Amino acid sequence: MIGFMIDFEFVWGFQSKVVGYSKSSPAFTYPPPTTFLGAVAEVLAKKHSLGEQEGRSVIKALSDKLLAIGVRPLNCIPLKFADINKVIAVRLTGGKQYPSPEDPYGSFDAPAHGRTFLSLVSENEEGPILRYFLTLDDDEIKVRGGGTVRLEEKDLWEIHRIGSKESLVAVTEVKSFTPKVKDGRVTTYYSFPLLEGGEVRLQNYEPKWILEKTINPFKLTNYDPLTSYVLGQNLIDIYYPVIESPQRPPRYIVEVGGSICFYEWKDEGVIGIRPNK
Numbered sequence: 001m002i003g004f005m006i007d008f009e010f011v012w013g014f015q016s017k018v019v020g021y022s023k024s025s026p027a028f029t030y031p032p033p034t035t036f037l038g039a040v041a042e043v044l045a046k047k048h049s050l051g052e053q054e055g056r057s058v059i060k061a062l063s064d065k066l067l068a069i070g071v072r073p074l075n076c077i078p079l080k081f082a083d084i085n086k087v088i089a090v091r092l093t094g095g096k097q098y099p100s101p102e103d104p105y106g107s108f109d110a111p112a113h114g115r116t117f118l119s120l121v122s123e124n125e126e127g128p129i130l131r132y133f134l135t136l137d138d139d140e141i142k143v144r145g146g147g148t149v150r151l152e153e154k155d156l157w158e159i160h161r162i163g164s165k166e167s168l169v170a171v172t173e174v175k176s177f178t179p180k181v182k183d184g185r186v187t188t189y190y191s192f193p194l195l196e197g198g199e200v201r202l203q204n205y206e207p208k209w210i211l212e213k214t215i216n217p218f219k220l221t222n223y224d225p226l227t228s229y230v231l232g233q234n235l236i237d238i239y240y241p242v243i244e245s246p247q248r249p250p251r252y253i254v255e256v257g258g259s260i261c262f263y264e265w266k267d268e269g270v271i272g273i274r275p276n277k
Contacts, residue, residue: 001067001275003265004134006156007074007173009127013117014167027080027114029210029240030191031162033069033217036132037062040151043158044141048149058149061141063220068135068263068272070190072250073243076118076128084110121246129172133190133270135179135263152176179263181275185255186262192252192271193218194237198260200271203253208242218273 016035017025041058044050050058089098089109099107118128140148153176161167185203194200195218216236241250254271256262261274 001178002136002139003177003179003263004132004136004153004156005173005175005177005265005268006132006134006159006171007129008132008159008162008169009129009172010076010118011127011168011170013078013115013128014163015113015115016163016167017113025111025114027082027116028214029078029080029116029212029242030071030073030130031167032214033238034059034215034220035163036069036071036134037066037217037220039159039162040156043155044149044151047155047158048143050143054143058141058143060220061143062136062151063217065136065138065141066134066218066272067137067275068133068270069217070133070188070192070270070272072131072133072190072241073118074129074131075122075125075243075246076120076130077243079117079119080114081117082112082114084112087111121243127170133263133265133268135270135272137275177265179265179269182262182264182269183257185253186264186269186271187251187253188262188269188271189241189249189251190268190270191238191240192254194239195260195273197258198273199255199257200260201255203255205252206248206250207244208250209252210240210242211237212240214238 014031016028016031037059040062044058087109089107091098120128139151141151142148153174156174157171159171162169213235216234219234243250256271259274262269262271
C-alpha cells in the first residue's frame with residue numbers, strides 16, 4: 001500500500017467537459033476523481049512512450065489499484081459559471097460536411113462551457129491550492145501487453161493540468177508515505193464517496209459540504225464518460241468540502257466499517273475502500 005499527498009496551485013480554476021454530454025457542459029465543484037486519474041495517466045503514458053490508446057488504458061489500471069482519493073481546498077472557494085465560446089462545428093448535416101467554406105456561418109457554434117473559478121479566501125495568498133490525498137494498493141500499474149510501470153513520487157511533479165488544456169496547474173508539494181488503516185468514528189477534511197455495500201454513517205459536519213454525482217473511480221471496467229453520464233451508469237455521490245471561513249475549515253465526522261475504511265497519515269485522512277477488494 002502506498003499513499004501520495006499532492007498540492008496543486010491553479011492559475012485561475014479549471015474546466016472539465018464531459019465529451020458528448022451536451023453542447024453546454026456542466027460545471028463541477030472540483031475536478032472529478034477520474035479527471036485527476038487522467039492527469040496521472042498522461043504523465044505515465046508520456047514517460048513510458050505509450051500510444052494514445054494505451055494511455056487511456058492506464059486510467060483503468062489506476063482504477064484497479066485505487067483504494068481512496070479525496071480533495072480539499074486549502075485557501076480557495078469554488079465559483080461555478082458558464083461562458084460562451086466560439087467553436088468550430090464538426091458535423092455532417094443534410095449530406096453536407098462541416099466546417100465548410102461554402103457556409104462559414106454554419107461552420108461555427110457558440111455553446112456555453114461550464115467552468116469553475118477558484119477564488120482566494122485571503123488576499124495574502126499567492127494562488128488557489130487544492131490538495132489531493134491518493135491511496136493505491138501498490139505502485140505497480142499494469143499496461144496493455146502484460147507490462148507494468150511504477151508510479152513514483154517524482155512522476156506526480158510532472159502534472160501540468162487537471163481538466164481541459166486551459167486548466168493549468170503547478171505542483172507545489174508531493175509526499176509519499178504508507179497510510180494507516182482505521183475503522184470506526186473518524187474526522188475527514190477531504191471529499192469522500194457514498195459507496196454501496198459499505199458502512200458509512202454521517203454523524204456531524206461543519207459547513208459547508210456539497211453533494212455531487214461523478215463517475216465511480218473505483219470501477220472503470222470500461223472508461224466511457226459519455227455512456228456513464230447520459231445513461232446514469234456507474235455514478236456515485238461524493239461529498240465535497242467548501243470553505244466558508246478561513247477560521248473554520250470544513251470537516252465531516254463519519255463512522256465507517258465493513259468494506260469502507262479510513263486511510264490516515266499524520267493529522268489527515270481520507271475515506272475509501274478496504275484493501276483486497
